[in-house]
Amino acid sequence: MTPxxxxxxxxxxxxDVQRRDVLRLLGMSSVASAGLPTLTQFASAQDVALASQVxxxxxxxxxxxxxxSGVMETPLELLREHRITPKDILYIRNNQILEPQGRSTxxxxxxxxxxxxxxxxxxPRVVDATTLADLPQEEVTMVLQCSGNGRSFFARSVQTRGTxxxxxxxxxxxxxxxxxxxxxxxxxxxxxxxxxARFVTAEGAxxxxxxxxxxxxxxxxxxxxxxxxxxxxxxMNGEPLAGAHGGPVRLVIPGYYGTMNVKWVSRLRFEAVxxxxxxxxxxxxxxxxxxxxxxxxxYTHENSTPNWRQRIKSTIFAPLNExxxxxxxxxxxxxxxxxGTVDVTxxxxxxxxxATWHAATLEAPTGGYGWYEFRATVxxxxxxxxxxxxxxxxxxxxxxxxxxxxxxxxGYEWNGADYVDVVAS
Amino acid sequence: MNEFVRRTLLVVLLASLAAFTLAxxxxxxxxxxxxxxxxxxxxxxxxxxxxxxSAGLPDFLWADTIALMIQxxxxxxxxxxxxxxxxxxxxxxxxxxxxxxxxxxxxxxxxDGTAAYIANCGACHGAxxxxxxxxxxxxxxxxxxxxxxxxxxLINLVLYGLSGPISVDGVxxxxxxxxxxxxxxxxxxxxxxxxxxxxxxxxxLPPNFVPYAPEDVTNARGQGLTGADVYETRPSLP
Numbered sequence: 195m196t197p198x199x200x201x202x203x204x205x206x207x208x209x210d211v212q213r214r215d216v217l218r219l220l221g222m223s224s225v226a227s228a229g230l231p232t233l234t235q236f237a238s239a240q241d242v243a244l245a246s247q248v249x250x251x252x253x254x255x256x257x258x259x260x261x262x263s264g265v266m267e268t269p270l271e272l273l274r275e276h277r278i279t280p281k282d283i284l285y286i287r288n289n290q291i292l293e294p295q296g297r298s299t300x301x302x303x304x305x306x307x308x309x310x311x312x313x314x315x316x317x318p319r320v321v322d323a324t325t326l327a328d329l330p331q332e333e334v335t336m337v338l339q340c341s342g343n344g345r346s347f348f349a350r351s352v353q354t355r356g357t358x359x360x361x362x363x364x365x366x367x368x369x370x371x372x373x374x375x376x377x378x379x380x381x382x383x384x385x386x387x388x389x390x391a392r393f394v395t396a397e398g399a400x401x402x403x404x405x406x407x408x409x410x411x412x413x414x415x416x417x418x419x420x421x422x423x424x425x426x427x428x429x430m431n432g433e434p435l436a437g438a439h440g441g442p443v444r445l446v447i448p449g450y451y452g453t454m455n456v457k458w459v460s461r462l463r464f465e466a467v468x469x470x471x472x473x474x475x476x477x478x479x480x481x482x483x484x485x486x487x488x489x490x491x492x493y494t495h496e497n498s499t500p501n502w503r504q505r506i507k508s509t510i511f512a513p514l515n516e517x518x519x520x521x522x523x524x525x526x527x528x529x530x531x532x533x534g535t536v537d538v539t540x541x542x543x544x545x546x547x548x549a550t551w552h553a554a555t556l557e558a559p560t561g562g563y564g565w566y567e568f569r570a571t572v573x574x575x576x577x578x579x580x581x582x583x584x585x586x587x588x589x590x591x592x593x594x595x596x597x598x599x600x601x602x603x604x605g606y607e608w609n610g611a612d613y614v615d616v617v618a619s
Numbered sequence: 620m621n622e623f624v625r626r627t628l629l630v631v632l633l634a635s636l637a638a639f640t641l642a643x644x645x646x647x648x649x650x651x652x653x654x655x656x657x658x659x660x661x662x663x664x665x666x667x668x669x670x671x672x673s674a675g676l677p678d679f680l681w682a683d684t685i686a687l688m689i690q691x692x693x694x695x696x697x698x699x700x701x702x703x704x705x706x707x708x709x710x711x712x713x714x715x716x717x718x719x720x721x722x723x724x725x726x727x728x729x730x731d732g733t734a735a736y737i738a739n740c741g742a743c744h745g746a747x748x749x750x751x752x753x754x755x756x757x758x759x760x761x762x763x764x765x766x767x768x769x770x771x772x773l774i775n776l777v778l779y780g781l782s783g784p785i786s787v788d789g790v791x792x793x794x795x796x797x798x799x800x801x802x803x804x805x806x807x808x809x810x811x812x813x814x815x816x817x818x819x820x821x822x823x824l825p826p827n828f829v830p831y832a833p834e835d836v837t838n839a840r841g842q843g844l845t846g847a848d849v850y851e852t853r854p855s856l857p
Contacts, residue, residue: 241647242666243782243795260665261795293753352713353675355684403664405751408692472690490679603680 249438251299253282259357263288264296264438268362274511274527277565278335279365281436287340287363289411289473292400292458295437302441304428307399309443311378313464314391319381323428323443329372329380332425334448336563337531339364341451341478341501344597344608351598352488354605361509366529366565369427369435369446374462377426387417391464394420396445396456413454413478414468415447415502423448426459448563449534451501451607453478468495475500480602487601503533505609506593508541508568508585513616521576521618526554527569528612530585534562537588541568544582548595548611554583574618584611647671649715653706654801656699659739662797663693674711681707694742730805732813739802740810748818754794756787763819766811766828768854773815774831774839775849777807782846785853795846804833 243261245252256266265287272283281299288296295302307323343363348354357363378385395414402408415424427446428435435441440457447454453473468474476493479500485491491498508530513519530541537558542551554570572581584593594600597610647667648654661670676684685703689695695703709716737746743755750757766773780798784791799807808831815831816824 241668241797247782247793247795260669262664262666265665349675352677353673353680355673355676355680357669358672402692403751403754405754406692407694409690472687477687488677490683603683 249286249297249299251282251436251438252286256283256285257362259359263291265357267357267359268365270361270509270511270514273362273365277366278431279367281431281439284338284365284367284439285340285363286438287342287357287452288400288457290398290400290402290408292398292437295441296400296458297438299436299438301434302437304442307442307460309426309459310461311385311464312461313395314388314466315385315464316383316388317385319385321377323426325380326372326377326426326428326443329376331370332373332376333368333370334425334446334563335366335368335560336446336448336534337364337504337565338367338452338455339504339507341453341606342604344507344610345605347597347608347610348487348601348605351596351601354601354603356605363452364509366559368431369425369444369448370429370432371425371427371443371446374424374426374445375421387421387464390466392417393465393468394424395463395465395469396454396459397461397463398440398456398458399460400458409472411456411473412469412471413456414465414474414500415450415454417464419447419450419502423450448561449503449532451504453501468500477604478606480600480606484599485601487598490603501606503535504531505607506530506532506538506585506587506591507609508583508593508612510581510583510612510614513581513614515614515616517614517616519574519616519618521574523571524574524581524616524618525569526572526581526583527567528583529565529567530556530583531559531563531565532585532587532591537562538566538585539588540586541566541570542584542586543570543572544584545572545574545579547580548582551584574616576619578615578617580613580615582611582613648801649710650801651706651710653702654710655739656695656702657706658799658801660693660695660699660703660742661688663742664691666795667797670707670711674715675713676707676711677713678708681712730803730809732809732811733817735802735806736810736813739799739806740814748814750787752790753792756785756790756792758814759818760820760823761787762811762814763816763821763823764856765854766815767823767825768856769852770831771835771839772849772852772854773811774807774836775842775844775852777802777811778836778839779842779844779849780846781849781853783850783853798846800840804836807831807836808833 242258244254245256245258245266246254248258248261248264252266255272256268259265259267266285268283268285304323309321309323312318340359340363342356343359345354345356346358346360393414394417395412397412401410425446427444428442430439435444443459445456445459479493479498481491481498508528510528512527526543530538532538541554541556543554544551554568557567559565586592593609593611595611597608648657657670682704685700744750744758748758778798778800781796784793811831
């Protein structure tokens with residue numbers, strides 16, 4: 195019996211949970227090995243299209259969550275094979291998709307692409323995107339992560355709604371393009387936002403499906419982080435930015451969750467208040483104060499914060515969950531990261547459920563926004579073990595052992611300490 | 620009782636059991652009142668797994684989710700909204716019933732094909748079968764042509780879905796239509812007859828076109844086809 199199964203069955207006795215809940219609590223990957231029938235077995239084996247059918251150039255190894263707009267997850271076994279995640283296996287999450295370039299990993303042309311700058315600035319401007327290449331270029335290697343990554347783990351306490359990502363809603367990529375401030379400086383006089391501008395709201399050229407009453411996607415970010423960090427990215431991993439990932443131009447804010455890195459950026463509005471678009475509120479935000487798992491919250495601008503800066507987090511790449519390992523010394527390997535504001539100083543490993551922790555060796559990324567790679571050796575006698583990892587930063591911020599302390603109905607920003615269950619023999 | 624009666628009763632019992640079992644095997648959702656509305660409304664923008672993998676949401680969160688889906692473009696009447704809430708909180712809530720219960724929806728022998736089409740297919744293909752260019756293919760005229768070319772193809776398409784690139788009226792589609800095997804034989808036959816005969820603009824079908832019968836659908840079940848398999852059998856049209 196796997197530790198996960200035992201854990202779930204303990205919950206059954208405690209809460210008299212129905213069998214379907216047990217299966218759900220086990221999580222998707224372990225159910226098949228437990229040999230129990232699942233709701234998903236009722237579904238036909240092929241109830242979603244393959245990744246390459248949805249977006250040309252994507253690997254069919256990707257887990258397709260949504261084959262309409264394009265939401266795909268990288269299996270952890272594949273993600274860990276690359277320091278820089280190649281575009282064919284990089285996760286993708288679209289609310290809307292720009293046709294036709296959004297349906298391909300080919301680069302998209304900058305010809306004819308314009309970006310409007312407007313709002314609390316001296317004059318509205320329209321920028322010809324082909325001129326971005328003439329500006330000083332900035333390159334940043336960063337963690338691109340969906341704010342829903344890890345959502346499925348909230349179900350350990352209470353199920354949340356949304357795409358049930360495990361670990362693969364993230365990757366490490368290198369974006370290149372001019373800083374937004376470089377662009378603003380090209381105007382004469384420089385296009386400085388007026389003092390009342392506290393937010394930048396970004397819109398993309400994509401639109402909701404024809405005939406839909408769905409509001410057009412947009413996001414607002416605090417102006418200081420945008421001015422400090424934002425890049426108008428035209429290249430990813432050394433080549434023109436894939437249309438699927440926002441090409442020809444994407445607003446990239448290193449350290450911010452994926453949703454704020456607006457694809458196919460076409461307009462930036464400098465404004466005094468956050469947008470009231472549905473994607474700004476109630477979506478894509480978390481409560482400022484913890485709430486009990488399973489309780490509602492009426493989101494306001496005051497009681498919650500959008501999915502802006504990424505929470506400190508670590509993910510174990512090896513061993514994989516449910517691995518069989520040889521008893522004795524076991525190599526543990528993974529990555530950690532935060533929002534880039536301060537350094538990650540330590541990744542700690544525990545094999546006694548948090549009673550004791552030991553520091554892993556840590557290799558810092560170039561620049562503050564990428565993956566820190568950690569390695570440790572643990573000695574495991576024969577039997578079942580749970581290996582934990584948690585990252586700590588210069589401020590002392592770390593990951594909660596129980597990630598559900600930060601439960602929210604839409605399951606955003608999971609950053610519970612990571613763990614894998616292994617059997618040593 | 621005599622041997623004949625006993626044997627007949629046994630056959631009837633086994634047939635009912637088989638039908639019940641078959642009903643449980645078809646479709647991804649547990650049977651229950653309102654399940655048709657879930658199938659009809661909840662696959663327009665995302666696959667059904669977004670629903671099945673949300674099993675265990677607290678009641679307030681199902682209500683909140685339905686409200687969010689409406690904000691994001693789902694169109695439902697008040698009755699449909701209530702049916703969704705009732706089904707989702709019962710069968711995909713925190714305390715689902717231990718066994719799926721038989722559907723309380725009585726399937727009348729005479730199914731109104733137009734109403735059944737609108738309720739089940741209209742959200743994607745449009746109440747008038749016009750579809751959405753690039754998103755969901757139109758059925759007007761097109762379905763009649765398919766029926767004329769290969770009668771069985773449309774039954775398989777509705778039962779098992781379709782996966783692969785197609786072109787209709789010069790517009791390309793590369794989506795994935797899910798299967799609708801949870802609908803009854805009567806419903807599928809009535810819907811196909813509506814779509815094929817009421818929208819035969821070009822007069823493709825011959826005057827002696829034999830309407831689809833529920834038995835045609837019964838005989839097509841159990842083949843275990845995938846949408847890709849159905850695509851392989853797609854007739855080429857003139």
